[in-house]
Amino acid sequence: ETGVTQSPTHLIKTRGQQVTLRCSSQSGHNTVSWYQQALGQGPQFIFQYYREEENGRGNFPPRFSGLQFPNYSSELNVNALELDDSALYLCASSSPGTGRRRQYFGPGTRLTVL
Amino acid sequence: AQTVTQSQPEMSVQEAETVTLSCTYDTSENNYYLFWYKQPPSRQMILVIRQEAYKQQNATENRFSVNFQKAAKSFSLKISDSQLGDTAMYFCAFMNPEPGGGADGLTFGKGTHLIIQP
Numbered sequence: 001e002t003g004v005t006q007s008p009t010h011l012i013k014t015r016g017q018q019v020t021l022r023c024s025s026q027s028g029h030n031t032v033s034w035y036q037q038a039l040g041q042g043p044q045f046i047f048q049y050y051r052e053e054e055n056g057r058g059n060f061p062p063r064f065s066g067l068q069f070p071n072y073s074s075e076l077n078v079n080a081l082e083l084d085d086s087a088l089y090l091c092a093s094s095s096p097g098t099g100r101r102r103q104y105f106g107p108g109t110r111l112t113v114l
Numbered sequence: 115a116q117t118v119t120q121s122q123p124e125m126s127v128q129e130a131e132t133v134t135l136s137c138t139y140d141t142s143e144n145n146y147y148l149f150w151y152k153q154p155p156s157r158q159m160i161l162v163i164r165q166e167a168y169k170q171q172n173a174t175e176n177r178f179s180v181n182f183q184k185a186a187k188s189f190s191l192k193i194s195d196s197q198l199g200d201t202a203m204y205f206c207a208f209m210n211p212e213p214g215g216g217a218d219g220l221t222f223g224k225g226t227h228l229i230i231q232p
Contacts, residue, residue, distance in 0.1 A: 033219055042118075042205050043159070045219025058219055090159060092220075103220065105151075105159035 004093050004106035012112045013081050021076045021109045025093030031055070032074040033103060034066060037088040049074055078111075086113045116141045116208050120223035127196055128231050134181075135191045135226050137206030147209040148182065149220065150191045154202040162204070165189065193228075201230045 005024045013019050025032050031050045035043035045058035049068035063079040072093070078085055088110050092103035117140045127133045139148070150162040165173045165182050172180050177197075181190045193200055204227075207220040 035219070040224075042207075042222030042224050043220070045221065048219055056219060088157060092159070102161065102164065104161075108157045 004091060004104050006089075006091055006106040006109050008109060009107070010110045010112075012114065014114050015081055015083060017081050018077065018079045019081060019111060021078075021089050021091075021111070023074045023076070023091035023093075023106055025072045025074070025091075026095075026104050029093035029095040029104070030072050031094045032068055032072065033092045033094070034074070034076045035090040035092065036060075036085075037090060037108070038084075039087070043090055046076070081113045083113050086111060116143075116146075116210060116221045118206050118208050118221050118223040120206055120226050122226045123224075124227040124229070126229040126231060129196060129198060131196055132192065132194050133196055133228065135193075135204050135206075135228065137189045137191070137223060139187050139189065139206070139208050141187070141208065141210065143210050145211070147211065148180075148189045149207040149209070150178070150180070150189075151205045151207060151222075152200075152202045153205060153225070159205075163191065196230045198230050198232060201228060203227050 004026050007022045033048040034046040037043040046060050047057040048055045052068045065077045067075045088108045090105055090108045092105045094103045119138045146167045148165045152160045152162050163173050163175045163178050172182050177194045179192045203225045205225045206223040209220050
């Protein structure tokens with residue numbers, strides 16, 4: 001089975017721009033969660049998508065938005081980028097079959113906002 | 115809201131020694147899940163071990179075991195016979211599953227940087 005993949009690996013943007021990050025879930029998984037990990041911190045939950053619908057959200061403003069596609073891949077969009085958005089963005093997939101409590105993480109996208 | 119606290123920013127032990135990483139959490143829920151994740155320099159978050167709160171028996175996975183004290187809201191990770199490849203950031207995490215089998219996101223602690231010395 002294929003693991004969770006994310007693209008791009010690294011990204012540099014300037015303040016005020018918009019960015020789209022992509023995640024392909026592990027084969028057979030229909031739930032994708034996104035996390036933001038600032039340098040030296042633990043990941044923080046942004047939101048979760050299940051069957052193309054947002055299924056839960058952490059304490060992030062509306063300029064953080066997402067999509068899930070019929071093949072269960074997902075996008076994270078961030079508008080009006082701020083310097084504090086610089087972080088590692090992780091996605092994780094899971095499935096009721098394996099228990100949604102077990103999340104499989106991708107390698108992350110490192111976003112730098114200048 | 116749940117919180118997870120890891121009070122040891124960094125620990126260093128010699129190869130083959132046993133090391134214990136501490137984690138405490140705060141929740142008003144009775145049913146939940148606890149996890150330890152490992153994040154090596156490659157950045158990939160890897161699940162080490164998982165514990166369901168309704169199970170009294172402590173989880174074990176080869177050299178990794180936990181000491182789950184529900185009343186004290188404590189969830190420590192013990193690594194036996196430590197190896198150089200165990201060097202990584204270790205994160206304790208909490209999940210509060212929704213009724214009916216849904217799932218919320220993970221709440222992570224700030225992590226402990228574990229260094230295994232040769």
